[in-house]
Amino acid sequence: MPNVYNWQLGREMSYPYEERHPQWQFAFVFNPNRCIGCQTCTMACKSTWTFSKGQELFWWNNVESKPYGGYPQNWDSKLLNMLEEVNPGKQVWRTAEKEAEKKPYGTFAGMTIFEAAEKFPAPDGAQQALGYLPTDDEWRHPNIHEDTATGGQFEKDQQFGGSAQLPEHKVWFFHLARICNHCTYPACLASCPRQAIYKRPEDGIVLIDQSRCRGYRKCVEGCPYKKAMYRPTTRTSEKCVGCFPRIEGQDPTVSPTGAPAETRCMAACVGKIRLQGLVKKNPDGSWADDPKNPLHFLIRDRQVALPLYPQFGTEPNGFYIPPRWVPRGYLVQMFGPGVDHAIEQYSCPDRELLAVLQLFRASQQIIFRYEIEKGPKVAEIEVTMPSGAMKVQEIYNDTVIGFNKLGEEVVRTTIEEPTFERPAESHVNSI
Amino acid sequence: MEIDFSLAKPHPKDRAIGPEDPMDLQAFEVPGDPQVMLQMLVEEYARMGWGLDALLALFRDPFYVAAHGVWLLYGEEELRRRVAAVLARCGVVRATTKLTAPASERLVQIELPTSH
Numbered sequence: 001m002p003n004v005y006n007w008q009l010g011r012e013m014s015y016p017y018e019e020r021h022p023q024w025q026f027a028f029v030f031n032p033n034r035c036i037g038c039q040t041c042t043m044a045c046k047s048t049w050t051f052s053k054g055q056e057l058f059w060w061n062n063v064e065s066k067p068y069g070g071y072p073q074n075w076d077s078k079l080l081n082m083l084e085e086v087n088p089g090k091q092v093w094r095t096a097e098k099e100a101e102k103k104p105y106g107t108f109a110g111m112t113i114f115e116a117a118e119k120f121p122a123p124d125g126a127q128q129a130l131g132y133l134p135t136d137d138e139w140r141h142p143n144i145h146e147d148t149a150t151g152g153q154f155e156k157d158q159q160f161g162g163s164a165q166l167p168e169h170k171v172w173f174f175h176l177a178r179i180c181n182h183c184t185y186p187a188c189l190a191s192c193p194r195q196a197i198y199k200r201p202e203d204g205i206v207l208i209d210q211s212r213c214r215g216y217r218k219c220v221e222g223c224p225y226k227k228a229m230y231r232p233t234t235r236t237s238e239k240c241v242g243c244f245p246r247i248e249g250q251d252p253t254v255s256p257t258g259a260p261a262e263t264r265c266m267a268a269c270v271g272k273i274r275l276q277g278l279v280k281k282n283p284d285g286s287w288a289d290d291p292k293n294p295l296h297f298l299i300r301d302r303q304v305a306l307p308l309y310p311q312f313g314t315e316p317n318g319f320y321i322p323p324r325w326v327p328r329g330y331l332v333q334m335f336g337p338g339v340d341h342a343i344e345q346y347s348c349p350d351r352e353l354l355a356v357l358q359l360f361r362a363s364q365q366i367i368f369r370y371e372i373e374k375g376p377k378v379a380e381i382e383v384t385m386p387s388g389a390m391k392v393q394e395i396y397n398d399t400v401i402g403f404n405k406l407g408e409e410v411v412r413t414t415i416e417e418p419t420f421e422r423p424a425e426s427h428v429n430s431i
Numbered sequence: 432m433e434i435d436f437s438l439a440k441p442h443p444k445d446r447a448i449g450p451e452d453p454m455d456l457q458a459f460e461v462p463g464d465p466q467v468m469l470q471m472l473v474e475e476y477a478r479m480g481w482g483l484d485a486l487l488a489l490f491r492d493p494f495y496v497a498a499h500g501v502w503l504l505y506g507e508e509e510l511r512r513r514v515a516a517v518l519a520r521c522g523v524v525r526a527t528t529k530l531t532a533p534a535s536e537r538l539v540q541i542e543l544p545t546s547h
Contacts, residue, residue: 034476036495036498037495065496172461172464173500272479323471324471325464325467325471327461330461363530382520383474409531410531413526414527415524416525416526416527418524420519420522421483421515
């Protein structure tokens with residue numbers, strides 16, 4: 001297999017095809033700290049793309065509650081177990097070897113799904129990427145045990161044979177929203193024996209050519225995030241299309257001037273947990289230096305947002321701000337070794353970071369550049385750091401302005417002076 | 432083989448869980464501190480302009496299971512006290528957003544098939 005460079009792993013890795021990179025790359029940042037699992041994104045996607053016969057079990061966008069849940073069930077722990085079995089005790093990171101551009105999280109010393117498949121072929125035939133085919137049952141219940149384990153609206157003992165009596169987390173969990181990561185090195189693309197899957201050169205969106213697909217389901221087996229799905233009525237596989245007409249600026253109501261717009265799931269998010277964009281790439285696959293692109297700022301400059309399971313090796317283009325209350329070991333397994341740094345920054349955002357965070361779900365058009373109009377300091381507030389210690393955060397009356405691809409201003413958000421509501425008994429000047 | 436249709440079929444939820452049953456929850460507990468989760472959630476939503484009443488409504492709603500889990504654990508009064516204590520410390524940060532993108536001037540005409 002050829003070698004390709006994966007900046008998330010900080011090293012080269014083997015991949016079935018030579019390196020070729022798009023001009024722009026579809027990417028996004030999700031903030032699970034804010035997600036309340038309302039599933040509005042899920043339904044926005046469902047009602048746009050997967051409402052037809054044969055697509056009943058399709059959730060191109062899903063929100064699962066970690067640590068219980070998964071769609072399909074246990075997708076991540078199953079693959080982590082498979083990797084651990086082929087490379088026991090060696091799926092580790094060397095964090096001393098950091099380098100800003102080439103290896104921001106250090107170096108992954110373990111095996112990716114491509115390397116594991118190459119060295120340990122499956123008994124029933126060679127795979128391009130280590131993976132498994134989920135059963136129908138695993139696809140069928142996207143949120144089983146998630147909404148019930150803490151009681152929710154139901155009575156305990158009344159469902160699923162009383163399984164809700166099994167260990168409950170009292171109380172930490174978080175909602176993990178997931179869509180296709182439109183990976184730089186897609187395992188679905190690598191696995192397809194028909195070469196029916198391709199990555200668009202203009203925006204890096206990964207698509208399945210329905211006229212070439214024969215429904216072998218190798219992409220379903222190979223995708224580590226399980227975001228390629230088989231449709232029995234057409235006998236082909238389908239996946240998230242990145243709402244490409246909106247990315248192309250073809251929605252006349254959202255993009256009257258033809259500027260790219262966010263996907264449906266992003267635009268529908270009421271919790272303001274999502275920021276989507278296109279990042280400019282160099283021919284060698286590295287990210288072009290674009291410091292005023294909000295995604296570049298969050299992912300590369302500040303490293304507040306981290307890839308989901310980077311150790312799988314597909315270089316996913318979906319990034320997450322780790323939820324602050326979750327046990328650290330769990331987060332490191334999920335988002336890699338950058339977790340401590342990311343949480344430290346996010347817990348007490350500085351002036352620029354706080355301003356950029358206001359751009360989440362601020363506009364339906366994709367923001368390619370931001371500017372900050374600086375205002376006076378209006379407050380100092382106490383926030384909790386990961387150690388449990390308190391730190392003072394400075395709040396400024398700044399305005400962040402977002403611009404679309406055409407350089408047109410699309411949104412401006414001003415941070416106001418905070419208000420404090422103190423209990424009446426605690427201050428002496430109460431009337 | 433003869434099938435006795437007179438026997439009542441048990442509802443799936445009443446059936447015993449088999450050893451390979453995919454519906455069976457295979458889980459173990461990872462310890463965590465609910466007070467930390469509460470504190471972080473409140474700080475997060477306070478950054479988005481949510482005050483005490485709005486936050487309590489969120490925690491009360493059983494459909495938002497993460498937040499509701501905290502409500503179940505502490506109860507209404509204790510939760511109100513804890514949320515108010517965090518808000519008194521970190522305040523409620525508000526931001527005003529103004530969309531400045533030009534509004535669409537194009538109306539979309541849906542083309543209907545002509546009847547024959």
